[in-house]
Amino acid sequence: MSEQAWRTWAEQMATGLALVDAQLRLRWLNPALVECLGLAFxxxxxxxxxxxLDDADxxxxxxxxxxxxQRPAQWRAVALAAADDRELSADIALQPFGDGLLLEVHVLAEPPSAASPLSATLRGFAHEVKNPLAGLRGAAQLLQRRVEGEDLQALAGMIIAEADRLGALANRLLRHDGAAQLGPVNIHRLLERLADLLLAEPAPPQLHHDYDPSAPDLHGDADRLHQLLLNLARNALEAGARTLTLRTRVEHGVRVGERMLRMALRVDLIDDGAGVPPTLRDTLFQPLVSGRADGSGLGLALAREIAHEHGGELRHASRPGHTVFSLYLPLERTHD
Structure with a gap:
């Protein structure tokens, strides 16, 4: 892709992007970053x-x-210099781009916000899945009418339900605000729903459950959190995992970025796959980064976006045969 073609694509993104030349001068800012910082920029x-940046030097x-x-880097909770003296901070990913740098700016908002902007990764996901859903749902309806046996009809019904869920999620994401649908979420129900989907795979993994029964409901968007967990599980299966452990724990005094959470829910997905390649560990959650030739590079980026949207964080630790993706989510309400 030429730089001009890349810029045309990036102009449509809702994530803040900037190109910097070899002398560290700004060559280009996309509209999302200009809008975020203020029109003076x-x-x-x-x-x-x-x-x-607030600390320019x-x-x-x-x-x-x-x-x-010539190595990518992640800056956490960097103070930005907004035009109207607003206090803004962001996670910034930098990577070499030609003779300069590409900056990807993820502004940290008070999470979760019903008016939070739709990220480019979420928008890309919505566009990617929306078109084939109608055909998928129609095929599943035909199967449900033609197959015999309650088990097969139930599997077809599961496909229809997932298609409906994804269609509704895509429609919400593609609306102007992309607002989350917040409410009480029982994480163990989401994990059991995830397990049902995984067990319907042609070659299902062996599943283990290790739940903390004291975990209370959290405040979030159930569909988006389900998508996050599904993306993590798919990533594990694509890495060759044959065993997957779903584990929950309640933790106290957890630091997420610059914020200390009094109480947090930790959700671990532990797999025995090939692990994260060392070359991808610093850029794993960036859009369009994939360890597979046929990968879209959206799955983990989307998962990170949803975690940030809920005031949480995704972490990972990996070695061949043992990879852990940990999702941290606040259990206190945002006004506490």
Whole structure:
């Protein structure tokens, strides 16, 4: 893809993006980043990268190091220099791009917010799944009418239910605000629903359950959290996992970014697959990054977006034969 074609694509993204040249001057900002920082930044092209950052000197030094070492880096909870003196912070991913750098800016909002903007990854997911859903649902309805036996009809019904869920989710994401549908969520019901889907696979994994019975309901969007868990499980299966453990724990005093959670729910998906390649460990959750030639690179990026949307975080630890993806979600309400 040429840079011009890439820019055309990136102009449509709702995630903030910027290109920086070899002298660490801003070459381009997409509309989402300009809108986030304030319209005064529409004339920022040609200015030093530090213009975007509250601590310009430190930011320039860190960016120079990334460019010199030609290695991607993640900055956590960086203070941004918004035009109207708003206090904004963001997680920033930097990676070499030509002779300069590409910045991907994920603004940290007070989570979860019913008016939070729709991320580019969520929008990409919605566009990707929406078109084939009608055909999938129609085929499942035909099967349900033609097959005999309650088990086969139940499997067809599961396909229809998933198609309906994804269709409704895609429609919500593609609306202007993409607002989450918040309410009480029982994490163990979501995990059992996930287990039903995995056991319907042609070659289902062996599942183990290790639940903390004291885990209370959390406040979130059940469909989006279900999609997050499904993406983690699919990632494990695509890495060759034959055994998957679903584990929950309640933890106290957990740091998520710059925020200390008094009480958090930890959901672990543990698999015995090939593990995360060392070359991908620093960029694993970035959009369009995949360890497979036929991978879209959206699954884990989407999972991270949903975790951030809920005020949570995704972490991973991996070695061949033992990979753990851990989802941390706040259990206290956002006004506490």
């Amino acid at each position: 529409r004339h920022a092209v040609g200015q030093p990268l530090g213009l975007l 430190e930011g320039m030094a860190r960016a120079a190091k990334v460019r010199a070492e």
